[in-house]
Ligand code: SF4
């Protein structure tokens with residue numbers, strides 16, 4: 001079986017709904033600036049997504065209730081663990097076929113100053129042709145909007161890559177309007193602009209830290225995920 005198909009089948013068998021391969025050449029400069037020169041060894045990326053359960057995402061307007069916040073938090077944690085397991089399997093498969101790989105964990109803030117990981121999962125998913133980036137800075141899939149969590153495996157394996165999708169948000173700004181601490185500016189995604197032009201992440205963190213004072217150990221909001229009409233229309237599960 002062709003390597004890309006083999007990897008895709010493995011990912012789906014382990015619970016993934018989305019799988020694609022990205023050519024990173026167009027974003028090389030930004031990638032090296034974010035993660036470091038060592039990422040130069042990886043011209044492509046596998047992007048893998050698991051759908052979040054609609055039942056709990058639909059309840060996020062009640063995120064200030066402990067039972068909802070804790071259930072969503074547990075789902076988030078479990079999905080991240082599943083993603084990392086899939087990525088580990090794909091990474092090992094690439095190595096077995098003689099290629100380099102680097103697993104970028106589903107949820108890891110390696111850069112605590114700028115509050116981000118060494119590589120953007122959304123960028124990989126976008127370049128793999130799995131969705132576009134909305135004004136909420138989330139990856140929006142045509143199938144279920146932002147109701148997806150992502151993981152990435154960087155590699156040098158030669159594989160057919162996807163083509164980025166064009167932005168399908170239109171005039172909608174529901175995610176921007178729904179954010180309790182007004183963390184979004186409303187600007188559309190533009191790869192040449194820094195994240196700060198669209199998203200004041202500190203406002204999001206401060207708001208969720210405030211919620212944690214009422215529900216210890218849990219910092220859940222997710223309104224920007226809940227309201228997206230693309231996710232609401234086309235349910236994941
Ligand atoms: S999780 Fe909540 S606070 Fe954070 S950006 Fe989304 S809507 Fe705003």
Ligand code: SF4
Pocket residue numbers: 134135136140145168169172173174175176227228229230
């Ligand atoms: S809520 Fe609207 S603007 Fe925000 S990502 Fe979804 S479609 Fe795009």
